Amino acid sequence: MARVLPRRFYGRASTVVAPELLNKVLELGPCRGRIVEVEAYAGPLDPASHAYRGPTARNGVMFGPAGHLYVYFSYGVHYCANAVTGPPGEGQAVLLRALEPLAGLEEMWSRRLRARRVVDLGSGPGKLTQALGIGPAHNGADLVRGPIRILDDGTPPPAQPGVSVRIGISQAADRPWRWFVAGNPNVSRAPRASGPPSRGSRTSPAASPRHPATR
């Protein structure tokens, strides 16, 4: 049913590919999760991108062909994963920021020891890589050949995705290059609250499923 995204899917500007990655499925081994939040990093013209100062030992994968994974170590603690969108030499990539767990949840629980609810498994770029077991060995991994792959299971991207500025950066902080599936509880941060307080809140579900061991 689900098909692997062909390499030509990635070979466009990161700001174009990013929203199209919403609702696609990230797979590694027995684990699968739906991509519900992404950010575009637009290469050497984007001061917030690791590619801003040109190719280095760390960011080399970003300047390679599209459809590969750029993995970097963040804050001395976590790994973050990007899909390179090419074309080669442009350094464009899409940061995968949040997943809705779909399969392999037992493996995710075993790697995310601090998680208490299902939404704790993949609701952030560092949590996502930890849940799936993505690390430095996967830097440069081919998303078309696997074992890490992005699949299309027939769910289209949202017709009206949530949009905001990117999170956790100080340079070029005004560019609206973060997209997310509005209303999905696995998004790392709820959209900015505005307007009158809503009692039947959609962003704080009353019953979020918990880890079996904590029940």
Added chain:
DNA sequence: ACCGGGATGTTCT
């Protein structure tokens, strides 16, 4: 709920 700070290591000034 919101906010502040610590952990921890690589990269660059």
Added chain:
DNA sequence: GAACATCCCGGTG
């Protein structure tokens, strides 16, 4: 030395 595409925990209201 400082900054950093983060997460977690403990304070307070």
